[in-house]
Amino acid sequence: MRVLGIDPGLTRCGMGVVEGSIGRPLGLVDVGVVRTSAGIPVPERLVTIERGVDAWLDEHTPDAVAIERIFARSDVSTIMGTAQAAGIAMVCAARRGLPVALHTPSEVKAAVSGNGRADKAQVGAMVTRILRLDAMPKPADAADALALAITHIWRGGSQSRIEAALAASRTTPARTTSARTSVRTPVRRGGAR
Protein backbone atom coordinates (compact mmCIF):
# COMPACT_ATOMS: atom_id res chain seq x y z
CA MET A 1 0.00 0.00 0.00
CA ARG A 2 1.03 3.59 -0.57
CA VAL A 3 0.59 6.01 2.32
CA LEU A 4 0.88 9.79 2.47
CA GLY A 5 2.09 10.89 5.91
CA ILE A 6 1.37 14.49 6.91
CA ASP A 7 3.02 16.30 9.83
CA PRO A 8 0.65 19.27 10.01
CA GLY A 9 1.68 22.83 10.67
CA LEU A 10 0.70 26.29 9.51
CA THR A 11 4.25 27.34 8.55
CA ARG A 12 5.49 23.93 7.41
CA CYS A 13 3.46 20.80 6.64
CA GLY A 14 5.78 17.82 6.31
CA MET A 15 4.69 15.51 3.47
CA GLY A 16 6.05 11.99 2.96
CA VAL A 17 4.90 9.17 0.70
CA VAL A 18 5.99 5.61 1.51
CA GLU A 19 5.08 2.40 -0.27
CA GLY A 20 5.28 -1.19 0.95
CA SER A 21 3.67 -3.69 3.25
CA ILE A 22 4.29 -5.30 6.64
CA GLY A 23 7.31 -7.63 6.62
CA ARG A 24 8.72 -6.36 3.34
CA PRO A 25 11.15 -3.49 2.67
CA LEU A 26 9.49 -0.09 2.51
CA GLY A 27 10.31 2.38 -0.23
CA LEU A 28 10.39 6.17 -0.32
CA VAL A 29 8.19 7.60 -3.04
CA ASP A 30 8.51 11.33 -2.30
CA VAL A 31 9.19 13.68 0.58
CA GLY A 32 8.94 17.42 1.00
CA VAL A 33 7.23 20.31 2.75
CA VAL A 34 4.25 22.55 2.02
CA ARG A 35 5.20 25.99 3.32
CA THR A 36 3.14 29.10 3.98
CA SER A 37 4.37 32.57 4.83
CA ALA A 38 3.66 34.07 8.25
CA GLY A 39 3.14 37.37 6.41
CA ILE A 40 -0.23 36.48 4.93
CA PRO A 41 -3.58 36.08 6.75
CA VAL A 42 -4.37 32.66 8.24
CA PRO A 43 -7.35 31.94 5.94
CA GLU A 44 -5.11 32.31 2.86
CA ARG A 45 -2.38 30.22 4.49
CA LEU A 46 -4.93 27.45 5.03
CA VAL A 47 -5.95 27.66 1.36
CA THR A 48 -2.26 27.28 0.39
CA ILE A 49 -2.07 24.16 2.56
CA GLU A 50 -5.24 22.81 0.97
CA ARG A 51 -3.77 23.28 -2.52
CA GLY A 52 -0.49 21.70 -1.45
CA VAL A 53 -2.17 18.62 0.03
CA ASP A 54 -4.41 18.28 -3.03
CA ALA A 55 -1.33 18.44 -5.29
CA TRP A 56 0.38 15.65 -3.34
CA LEU A 57 -2.79 13.52 -3.46
CA ASP A 58 -3.13 14.13 -7.20
CA GLU A 59 0.47 13.21 -7.91
CA HIS A 60 0.87 10.17 -5.69
CA THR A 61 -2.67 8.74 -5.39
CA PRO A 62 -2.06 7.16 -1.97
CA ASP A 63 -4.30 4.40 -0.57
CA ALA A 64 -4.45 6.10 2.82
CA VAL A 65 -3.43 9.28 4.61
CA ALA A 66 -1.79 9.27 8.05
CA ILE A 67 -1.85 12.54 9.99
CA GLU A 68 -0.32 13.39 13.35
CA ARG A 69 -2.96 13.51 16.06
CA ILE A 70 -2.94 16.94 17.68
CA PHE A 71 -3.58 17.38 21.39
CA ALA A 72 -4.91 20.47 23.10
CA ARG A 73 -2.11 20.23 25.66
CA SER A 74 0.56 20.93 23.01
CA ASP A 75 2.32 24.28 22.62
CA VAL A 76 -0.52 26.80 22.89
CA SER A 77 1.03 29.48 20.66
CA THR A 78 0.89 27.32 17.53
CA ILE A 79 -1.71 24.69 18.43
CA MET A 80 -4.64 26.42 16.71
CA GLY A 81 -2.83 26.69 13.37
CA THR A 82 -1.57 23.12 13.67
CA ALA A 83 -5.05 21.80 14.44
CA GLN A 84 -6.47 23.74 11.50
CA ALA A 85 -3.79 22.50 9.11
CA ALA A 86 -4.56 18.94 10.25
CA GLY A 87 -8.27 19.58 9.70
CA ILE A 88 -7.66 20.81 6.15
CA ALA A 89 -5.54 17.73 5.41
CA MET A 90 -8.35 15.50 6.72
CA VAL A 91 -10.88 17.24 4.48
CA CYS A 92 -8.66 16.90 1.39
CA ALA A 93 -8.37 13.14 2.00
CA ALA A 94 -11.98 12.54 3.03
CA ARG A 95 -13.30 14.39 -0.04
CA ARG A 96 -11.61 11.71 -2.15
CA GLY A 97 -12.96 8.89 0.00
CA LEU A 98 -9.46 8.04 1.27
CA PRO A 99 -9.12 6.45 4.73
CA VAL A 100 -7.58 8.88 7.22
CA ALA A 101 -5.73 7.65 10.30
CA LEU A 102 -4.43 9.76 13.15
CA HIS A 103 -1.33 8.60 14.99
CA THR A 104 0.05 10.23 18.13
CA PRO A 105 3.68 11.38 18.27
CA SER A 106 4.47 8.64 20.82
CA GLU A 107 2.87 5.96 18.62
CA VAL A 108 5.05 7.13 15.74
CA LYS A 109 8.22 7.23 17.84
CA ALA A 110 7.50 3.77 19.23
CA ALA A 111 6.74 2.34 15.79
CA VAL A 112 9.92 3.53 14.07
CA SER A 113 12.41 3.46 16.95
CA GLY A 114 10.91 1.14 19.57
CA ASN A 115 10.94 4.04 22.04
CA GLY A 116 7.86 6.23 22.50
CA ARG A 117 10.09 8.99 23.92
CA ALA A 118 12.67 9.04 21.12
CA ASP A 119 13.89 12.50 20.10
CA LYS A 120 13.69 14.04 16.62
CA ALA A 121 17.26 12.99 15.72
CA GLN A 122 16.54 9.35 16.63
CA VAL A 123 13.31 9.34 14.59
CA GLY A 124 15.12 10.90 11.63
CA ALA A 125 17.96 8.37 11.86
CA MET A 126 15.54 5.44 11.96
CA VAL A 127 13.52 6.78 9.01
CA THR A 128 16.79 7.07 7.06
CA ARG A 129 17.70 3.43 7.85
CA ILE A 130 14.21 1.99 7.29
CA LEU A 131 13.92 3.62 3.85
CA ARG A 132 17.63 3.03 3.02
CA LEU A 133 18.23 6.70 2.23
CA ASP A 134 21.63 8.28 1.67
CA ALA A 135 20.89 11.17 4.01
CA MET A 136 18.36 12.15 6.68
CA PRO A 137 15.33 13.91 5.15
CA LYS A 138 15.18 17.58 6.14
CA PRO A 139 13.57 19.55 7.67
CA ALA A 140 12.45 17.46 10.66
CA ASP A 141 8.80 17.92 9.56
CA ALA A 142 9.58 15.97 6.37
CA ALA A 143 11.22 13.13 8.31
CA ASP A 144 8.26 13.10 10.72
CA ALA A 145 5.84 12.81 7.80
CA LEU A 146 7.73 9.74 6.53
CA ALA A 147 7.69 8.29 10.07
CA LEU A 148 3.90 8.74 10.10
CA ALA A 149 3.56 6.89 6.80
CA ILE A 150 5.86 4.07 8.01
CA THR A 151 3.88 3.82 11.26
CA HIS A 152 0.65 3.55 9.32
CA ILE A 153 1.92 0.69 7.14
CA TRP A 154 3.47 -1.19 10.08
CA ARG A 155 0.36 -0.84 12.21
CA GLY A 156 -1.46 -2.49 9.32
CA GLY A 157 -3.92 0.34 8.90
CA SER A 158 -5.73 -1.22 11.86
CA GLN A 159 -7.23 2.07 12.97
CA SER A 160 -8.74 2.67 9.53
CA ARG A 161 -10.20 -0.84 9.51
CA ILE A 162 -11.68 -0.41 12.96
CA GLU A 163 -13.20 2.95 12.01
CA ALA A 164 -14.53 1.55 8.72
CA ALA A 165 -16.12 -1.37 10.59
CA LEU A 166 -17.67 0.97 13.14
CA ALA A 167 -18.93 3.26 10.40
CA ALA A 168 -20.41 0.29 8.53
CA SER A 169 -22.24 -0.82 11.67
CA ARG A 170 -23.88 2.60 11.81
CA THR A 171 -25.82 4.37 9.09
CA THR A 172 -22.88 5.34 6.88
CA PRO A 173 -22.18 2.89 4.05
CA ALA A 174 -18.76 1.22 4.35
CA ARG A 175 -15.99 2.22 2.01
CA THR A 176 -13.76 -0.26 0.23
CA THR A 177 -10.07 0.48 0.37
CA SER A 178 -8.02 -0.61 -2.61
CA ALA A 179 -4.95 -1.55 -0.59
CA ARG A 180 -2.19 -2.53 -2.97
CA THR A 181 0.01 -5.07 -1.24
CA SER A 182 2.73 -5.27 -3.90
CA VAL A 183 5.87 -3.22 -3.36
CA ARG A 184 6.37 -0.92 -6.30
CA THR A 185 9.64 0.58 -7.42
CA PRO A 186 10.07 3.92 -5.66
CA VAL A 187 9.42 6.78 -8.05
CA ARG A 188 12.00 9.02 -6.44
CA ARG A 189 14.50 8.37 -3.72
CA GLY A 190 15.83 11.01 -1.41
CA GLY A 191 14.22 13.63 -3.56
CA ALA A 192 13.11 16.79 -1.81
CA ARG A 193 11.08 19.64 -3.28
Added chain:
Amino acid sequence: MRVLGIDPGLTRCGMGVVEGSIGRPLGLVDVGVVRTSAGIPVPERLVTIERGVDAWLDEHTPDAVAIERIFARSDVSTIMGTAQAAGIAMVCAARRGLPVALHTPSEVKAAVSGNGRADKAQVGAMVTRILRLDAMPKPADAADALALAITHIWRGGSQSRIEAALAASRTTPARTTSARTSVRTPVRRGGAR
Protein backbone atom coordinates in the same frame (compact mmCIF):
# COMPACT_ATOMS: atom_id res chain seq x y z
CA MET B 1 -22.95 45.14 3.60
CA ARG B 2 -24.02 41.54 4.02
CA VAL B 3 -22.12 39.43 6.56
CA LEU B 4 -22.19 35.70 7.24
CA GLY B 5 -21.44 35.03 10.91
CA ILE B 6 -20.24 31.54 11.80
CA ASP B 7 -20.13 30.12 15.32
CA PRO B 8 -17.89 27.12 14.60
CA GLY B 9 -18.34 23.67 16.08
CA LEU B 10 -17.97 20.08 14.97
CA THR B 11 -21.47 19.05 16.07
CA ARG B 12 -23.22 22.35 15.34
CA CYS B 13 -21.95 25.31 13.33
CA GLY B 14 -24.22 28.28 13.87
CA MET B 15 -24.79 30.25 10.65
CA GLY B 16 -26.34 33.72 10.50
CA VAL B 17 -26.56 36.25 7.69
CA VAL B 18 -27.20 39.91 8.54
CA GLU B 19 -27.40 42.88 6.22
CA GLY B 20 -27.04 46.57 6.94
CA SER B 21 -24.56 49.25 7.84
CA ILE B 22 -23.43 51.26 10.86
CA GLY B 23 -26.09 53.66 12.12
CA ARG B 24 -28.94 52.07 10.18
CA PRO B 25 -31.28 49.22 11.13
CA LEU B 26 -29.86 45.78 10.54
CA GLY B 27 -31.88 43.05 8.87
CA LEU B 28 -31.88 39.28 9.27
CA VAL B 29 -31.33 37.48 5.98
CA ASP B 30 -31.12 33.88 7.17
CA VAL B 31 -30.19 31.89 10.25
CA GLY B 32 -29.63 28.20 10.89
CA VAL B 33 -27.19 25.49 11.86
CA VAL B 34 -24.93 23.09 9.97
CA ARG B 35 -24.98 19.82 11.92
CA THR B 36 -22.79 16.75 11.79
CA SER B 37 -23.30 13.43 13.52
CA ALA B 38 -20.91 12.30 16.25
CA GLY B 39 -21.29 8.80 14.77
CA ILE B 40 -19.17 9.43 11.69
CA PRO B 41 -15.38 9.91 11.50
CA VAL B 42 -14.05 13.46 12.01
CA PRO B 43 -12.66 13.85 8.45
CA GLU B 44 -16.15 13.20 7.00
CA ARG B 45 -17.74 15.53 9.54
CA LEU B 46 -15.35 18.28 8.41
CA VAL B 47 -16.32 17.63 4.77
CA THR B 48 -19.99 18.01 5.77
CA ILE B 49 -19.15 21.35 7.39
CA GLU B 50 -17.26 22.42 4.27
CA ARG B 51 -20.28 21.61 2.08
CA GLY B 52 -22.61 23.39 4.48
CA VAL B 53 -20.51 26.57 4.57
CA ASP B 54 -20.14 26.50 0.78
CA ALA B 55 -23.92 26.17 0.42
CA TRP B 56 -24.50 29.23 2.64
CA LEU B 57 -21.89 31.23 0.72
CA ASP B 58 -23.47 30.20 -2.60
CA GLU B 59 -26.96 31.13 -1.48
CA HIS B 60 -26.28 34.42 0.29
CA THR B 61 -23.11 35.77 -1.40
CA PRO B 62 -21.96 37.75 1.67
CA ASP B 63 -19.40 40.56 1.43
CA ALA B 64 -17.50 39.26 4.44
CA VAL B 65 -17.41 36.32 6.83
CA ALA B 66 -17.08 36.76 10.61
CA ILE B 67 -15.95 33.73 12.60
CA GLU B 68 -15.54 33.30 16.34
CA ARG B 69 -11.89 33.39 17.33
CA ILE B 70 -10.97 30.15 19.10
CA PHE B 71 -8.54 30.11 22.00
CA ALA B 72 -6.46 27.18 23.15
CA ARG B 73 -7.60 27.78 26.72
CA SER B 74 -11.19 26.87 25.90
CA ASP B 75 -12.79 23.54 26.80
CA VAL B 76 -10.13 21.00 25.86
CA SER B 77 -12.50 18.14 25.02
CA THR B 78 -14.04 19.93 22.05
CA ILE B 79 -11.44 22.58 21.21
CA MET B 80 -9.72 20.60 18.44
CA GLY B 81 -12.96 20.01 16.55
CA THR B 82 -14.02 23.62 17.04
CA ALA B 83 -10.66 24.92 15.78
CA GLN B 84 -10.86 22.63 12.76
CA ALA B 85 -14.42 23.66 11.94
CA ALA B 86 -13.28 27.31 12.14
CA GLY B 87 -10.34 26.50 9.86
CA ILE B 88 -12.64 24.90 7.27
CA ALA B 89 -14.93 27.95 7.37
CA MET B 90 -11.91 30.23 6.83
CA VAL B 91 -10.80 28.17 3.83
CA CYS B 92 -14.28 28.24 2.26
CA ALA B 93 -14.34 32.05 2.52
CA ALA B 94 -10.72 32.65 1.51
CA ARG B 95 -11.07 30.44 -1.59
CA ARG B 96 -13.69 32.92 -2.83
CA GLY B 97 -11.52 35.91 -1.97
CA LEU B 98 -13.91 37.00 0.79
CA PRO B 99 -12.52 38.97 3.74
CA VAL B 100 -12.51 36.88 6.93
CA ALA B 101 -12.59 38.49 10.36
CA LEU B 102 -12.21 36.74 13.69
CA HIS B 103 -13.98 38.21 16.71
CA THR B 104 -13.53 36.97 20.26
CA PRO B 105 -16.56 35.95 22.36
CA SER B 106 -16.03 38.97 24.63
CA GLU B 107 -15.84 41.35 21.66
CA VAL B 108 -19.15 39.93 20.42
CA LYS B 109 -20.82 40.15 23.82
CA ALA B 110 -19.60 43.73 24.28
CA ALA B 111 -20.73 44.75 20.79
CA VAL B 112 -24.31 43.48 21.04
CA SER B 113 -25.00 43.94 24.77
CA GLY B 114 -22.44 46.48 26.00
CA ASN B 115 -21.13 43.87 28.43
CA GLY B 116 -18.18 41.64 27.54
CA ARG B 117 -19.30 39.13 30.15
CA ALA B 118 -22.93 38.84 29.07
CA ASP B 119 -24.40 35.33 29.20
CA LYS B 120 -25.94 33.42 26.28
CA ALA B 121 -29.49 34.45 27.19
CA GLN B 122 -28.54 38.16 27.23
CA VAL B 123 -26.78 37.85 23.86
CA GLY B 124 -29.79 36.02 22.40
CA ALA B 125 -32.21 38.65 23.76
CA MET B 126 -30.14 41.52 22.30
CA VAL B 127 -29.87 39.79 18.90
CA THR B 128 -33.65 39.39 18.91
CA ARG B 129 -34.14 43.12 19.64
CA ILE B 130 -31.46 44.37 17.25
CA LEU B 131 -32.89 42.37 14.34
CA ARG B 132 -36.52 42.99 15.45
CA LEU B 133 -37.35 39.27 15.47
CA ASP B 134 -40.52 37.72 16.88
CA ALA B 135 -38.61 35.10 18.83
CA MET B 136 -35.06 34.36 19.95
CA PRO B 137 -33.17 32.34 17.30
CA LYS B 138 -32.43 28.80 18.49
CA PRO B 139 -30.21 26.96 19.18
CA ALA B 140 -27.79 29.34 20.94
CA ASP B 141 -25.19 28.66 18.20
CA ALA B 142 -27.53 30.25 15.65
CA ALA B 143 -28.04 33.34 17.84
CA ASP B 144 -24.27 33.55 18.39
CA ALA B 145 -23.68 33.44 14.63
CA LEU B 146 -26.04 36.41 14.18
CA ALA B 147 -24.26 38.22 17.02
CA LEU B 148 -20.95 37.69 15.18
CA ALA B 149 -22.40 39.15 11.98
CA ILE B 150 -23.84 42.15 13.85
CA THR B 151 -20.50 42.70 15.62
CA HIS B 152 -18.71 42.66 12.30
CA ILE B 153 -20.98 45.29 10.76
CA TRP B 154 -20.89 47.52 13.84
CA ARG B 155 -17.11 47.32 14.15
CA GLY B 156 -17.06 48.57 10.57
CA GLY B 157 -15.04 45.65 9.32
CA SER B 158 -12.04 47.51 10.79
CA GLN B 159 -10.10 44.31 11.36
CA SER B 160 -10.49 43.30 7.71
CA ARG B 161 -9.37 46.73 6.57
CA ILE B 162 -6.32 46.67 8.84
CA GLU B 163 -5.39 43.20 7.63
CA ALA B 164 -5.94 44.17 3.99
CA ALA B 165 -3.71 47.24 4.48
CA LEU B 166 -1.03 45.15 6.14
CA ALA B 167 -1.26 42.53 3.41
CA ALA B 168 -0.99 45.24 0.73
CA SER B 169 2.14 46.61 2.39
CA ARG B 170 3.71 43.16 2.07
CA THR B 171 4.00 41.09 -1.09
CA THR B 172 0.35 40.05 -1.39
CA PRO B 173 -1.75 42.23 -3.69
CA ALA B 174 -4.59 44.00 -1.89
CA ARG B 175 -8.14 42.82 -2.38
CA THR B 176 -11.03 45.13 -3.08
CA THR B 177 -14.15 44.53 -1.05
CA SER B 178 -17.45 45.29 -2.72
CA ALA B 179 -19.14 46.54 0.43
CA ARG B 180 -22.78 47.30 -0.33
CA THR B 181 -23.90 50.06 1.95
CA SER B 182 -27.58 50.03 1.07
CA VAL B 183 -29.94 48.17 3.38
CA ARG B 184 -31.82 45.57 1.41
CA THR B 185 -35.16 44.06 2.33
CA PRO B 186 -34.53 40.95 4.44
CA VAL B 187 -35.15 37.83 2.37
CA ARG B 188 -36.44 35.85 5.31
CA ARG B 189 -37.26 36.90 8.82
CA GLY B 190 -37.11 34.56 11.77
CA GLY B 191 -36.76 31.66 9.38
CA ALA B 192 -34.78 28.68 10.62
CA ARG B 193 -33.65 25.66 8.61
